[in-house]
Amino acid sequence: MPTLAEVAKIAGVSIMTASRAVNNRPGVSERTRDEIMRIADEIGYVANRAAQKLSGGQTHLIGVIGQLYTGFTSELVLNIGSAARAVDYEMLVYSLPAENRSPPGNVVDLLNQVADGVIVILPYESDYLATLTRSHIPIVTIDQTKPDPFPAVIADNYAGARLAVQHLADLGHKRIGFITGNERLASARDRRRAYCDMRSQLNLDQGDDLISKGDFQQKGGYEAAKRLLALKRPPTAIFAANDVSAFGAMTAIRQAGLRVPEDMSLIGFDDIPLAAQLHPALTTIRQPLPQMARAAVNLLLAMIAGIDAPSQLITLPTQLIVRETAIKIGGRVG
Amino acid sequence: MPTLAEVAKIAGVSIMTASRAVNNRPGVSERTRDEIMRIADEIGYVANRAAQKLSGGQTHLIGVIGQLYTGFTSELVLNIGSAARAVDYEMLVYSLPAENRSPPGNVVDLLNQVADGVIVILPYESDYLATLTRSHIPIVTIDQTKPDPFPAVIADNYAGARLAVQHLADLGHKRIGFITGNERLASARDRRRAYCDMRSQLNLDQGDDLISKGDFQQKGGYEAAKRLLALKRPPTAIFAANDVSAFGAMTAIRQAGLRVPEDMSLIGFDDIPLAAQLHPALTTIRQPLPQMARAAVNLLLAMIAGIDAPSQLITLPTQLIVRETAIKIGGRVG
DNA sequence: TTGAAAGCGCTAACAC
DNA sequence: GTGTTAGCGCTTTCAA
Numbered sequence: 001m002p003t004l005a006e007v008a009k010i011a012g013v014s015i016m017t018a019s020r021a022v023n024n025r026p027g028v029s030e031r032t033r034d035e036i037m038r039i040a041d042e043i044g045y046v047a048n049r050a051a052q053k054l055s056g057g058q059t060h061l062i063g064v065i066g067q068l069y070t071g072f073t074s075e076l077v078l079n080i081g082s083a084a085r086a087v088d089y090e091m092l093v094y095s096l097p098a099e100n101r102s103p104p105g106n107v108v109d110l111l112n113q114v115a116d117g118v119i120v121i122l123p124y125e126s127d128y129l130a131t132l133t134r135s136h137i138p139i140v141t142i143d144q145t146k147p148d149p150f151p152a153v154i155a156d157n158y159a160g161a162r163l164a165v166q167h168l169a170d171l172g173h174k175r176i177g178f179i180t181g182n183e184r185l186a187s188a189r190d191r192r193r194a195y196c197d198m199r200s201q202l203n204l205d206q207g208d209d210l211i212s213k214g215d216f217q218q219k220g221g222y223e224a225a226k227r228l229l230a231l232k233r234p235p236t237a238i239f240a241a242n243d244v245s246a247f248g249a250m251t252a253i254r255q256a257g258l259r260v261p262e263d264m265s266l267i268g269f270d271d272i273p274l275a276a277q278l279h280p281a282l283t284t285i286r287q288p289l290p291q292m293a294r295a296a297v298n299l300l301l302a303m304i305a306g307i308d309a310p311s312q313l314i315t316l317p318t319q320l321i322v323r324e325t326a327i328k329i330g331g332r333v334g
Numbered sequence: 335m336p337t338l339a340e341v342a343k344i345a346g347v348s349i350m351t352a353s354r355a356v357n358n359r360p361g362v363s364e365r366t367r368d369e370i371m372r373i374a375d376e377i378g379y380v381a382n383r384a385a386q387k388l389s390g391g392q393t394h395l396i397g398v399i400g401q402l403y404t405g406f407t408s409e410l411v412l413n414i415g416s417a418a419r420a421v422d423y424e425m426l427v428y429s430l431p432a433e434n435r436s437p438p439g440n441v442v443d444l445l446n447q448v449a450d451g452v453i454v455i456l457p458y459e460s461d462y463l464a465t466l467t468r469s470h471i472p473i474v475t476i477d478q479t480k481p482d483p484f485p486a487v488i489a490d491n492y493a494g495a496r497l498a499v500q501h502l503a504d505l506g507h508k509r510i511g512f513i514t515g516n517e518r519l520a521s522a523r524d525r526r527r528a529y530c531d532m533r534s535q536l537n538l539d540q541g542d543d544l545i546s547k548g549d550f551q552q553k554g555g556y557e558a559a560k561r562l563l564a565l566k567r568p569p570t571a572i573f574a575a576n577d578v579s580a581f582g583a584m585t586a587i588r589q590a591g592l593r594v595p596e597d598m599s600l601i602g603f604d605d606i607p608l609a610a611q612l613h614p615a616l617t618t619i620r621q622p623l624p625q626m627a628r629a630a631v632n633l634l635l636a637m638i639a640g641i642d643a644p645s646q647l648i649t650l651p652t653q654l655i656v657r658e659t660a661i662k663i664g665g666r667v668g
Numbered sequence: 669t670t671g672a673a674a675g676c677g678c679t680a681a682c683a684c
Numbered sequence: 685g686t687g688t689t690a691g692c693g694c695t696t697t698c699a700a
Contacts, residue, residue, distance in 0.1 A: 057696085
């Protein structure tokens with residue numbers, strides 16, 4: 001692997017001059033710079049980020065931490081990657097193991113040792129955040145309601161969930177079941193709150209039995225829906241706290257011999273790619289992933305540049321995506 | 335961030351002794367070691383991998399390169415993560431941008447600068463491999479037929495695809511359509527070859543029109559299936575080169591007013607998690623992801639340890655998973 | 669505009 | 685069993 005020293009030697013300049021040239025910094029004459037760049041290119045010089053980082057420099061690398069095995073997070077990560085590349089940064093991803101296993105404290109340290117900053121997609125809260133706070137690297141979180149202690153980006157879960165309930169109500173549904181998410185996450189709590197608020201606001205059927213505990217997972221959604229269907233008076237529509245739960249619910253509904261949407265309307269949240277591809281296609285609330293990714297990257301870059309943006313919370317709007325799983329009560333498709 | 339020097343100072347030993355203790359190497363008395371470990375723990379010492387790597391040491395970090403946005407690759411990556419953690423390594427992932435963009439040469443360099451070795455999940459071949467060869471770091475590939483120039487792990491695509499065709503034939507299908515994968519990948523070519531071989535071997539209907547070009551993507555599968563359905567004599571069953579294509583095919587079949595499996599049997603390949611969750615659940619060929627991941631990690635560790643395993647190709651068996659989308663020709667479910 | 673010196677945190681090699 | 689020395693590849697600071 002060619003080093004800066006070799007480039008410098010061939011060019012007949014000092015290492016420092018080569019460094020300046022390669023990093024596009026002032027203090028090198030046009031001619032020298034061109035020559036150095038030519039040589040670097042020729043011998044295939046690539047900066048060693050470990051060394052850069054070690055000597056206090058920047059690596060143009062951002063780290064991302066998240067639970068890769070949820071469809072939503074994967075999508076978000078890909079969007080962050082695009083956003084990063086768009087501003088000439090590369091992205092390295094650390095996938096958190098299953099919930100709560102091994103203190104991820106040194107994971108941030110790990111990334112921190114090679115990256116300029118880290119974006120954390122919070123899988124769960126409190127305990128995790130505490131360990132992060134010790135880290136002395138720029139951090140931006142996604143999916144955290146309070147911008148404390150890090151700047152955060154989040155979709156407007158509350159407004160989005162209201163949209164969902166409103167949509168079902170507009171279709172004539174008065175008895176709407178809700179499948180909760182993993183309530184350790186603020187997003188899950190916000191969506192539930194919106195559901196409850198709308199229910200009373202619109203004079204829909206109340207009752208705790210209409211709220212069924214899920215966990216953002218497929219299986220949780222399946223079981224939650226089963227409980228809803230077993231009610232003396234089952235709902236005519238179900239709002240699942242995320243798309244994945246909605247898929248689980250769909251399976252349960254069908255197993256009960258009912259059809260979606262003719263016998264039971266269904267609406268999800270997130271708009272993961274799969275939602276559109278399902279049959280019938282899932283009506284849902286879209287989170288603005290590309291915008292969220294860009295916002296997070298921008299926040300992070302600002303912090304890296306030293307422009308402190310402490311306690312900033314960026315909330316991005318969600319959007320109702322009407323597809324095929326929610327129709328007029330007692331109605332037929334179309 | 336506490337450094338080794340601080341640990342050493344507090345413990346009243348040299349940096350080297352602290353290093354030996356922390357890395358669990360011989361040459362330190364039990365007592366000293368315990369004391370050093372205690373202190374390290376207390377002040378929250380975490381080894382700086384950049385420095386470790388720079389000074390020629392090992393980081394206990396493996397890198398993974400792949401296109402994260404395909405469901406199959408994501409699954410594989412998660413399995414690699416588990417396999418790595420099981421042997422006390424951490425994993426960092428680099429997600430390749432869309433096909434062919436930006437020479438990924440320095441991506442390997444990037445990982446190479448912080449990791450002990452890299453597992454590459456080949457998204458496409460040739461051009462990519464060439465740039466990898468320059469790298470002087472242990473590399474293991476997945477999904478590459480020739481173990482050249484790197485050791486490789488691969489599922490037995492040929493045998494698996496034979497299983498699929500055999501299954502359909504056993505169910506009485508004589509006219510079986512095939513949706514190809516992205517044939518830049520060896521796995522796609524192997525599956526196609528198996529389909530063709532079995533077709534003649536079992537005296538099934540031949541004809542190039544039964545082979546429809548796909549690309550391993552949902553949309554490609556959708557369009558390929560459409561062409562198959564538009565044939566004067568459409569097939570009674572379709573074998574899609576992977577699950578994702580099969581999903582696309584299912585949409586096309588339904589849009590044509592046909593039912594799966596009553597009017598059209600369907601079989602996929604990979605057995606991604608979604609396959610089981612679909613409705614009806616997809617009959618498919620399972621790739622042994624956990625085993626593949628373990629094999630790749632083991633190969634890599636062997637190389638890191640200096641036990642060269644050049645030109646080794648590990649082929650793992652695939653398995654038919656019977657679910658609901660393939661039934662007897664003209665038959666009814668059950 | 670350029671260069672020399674020092675050091676980031678760590679580990680190999682060699683002393684003792 | 686322990687310490688010393690040197691150096692990985694780079695960037696900072698300061699000097700020319």
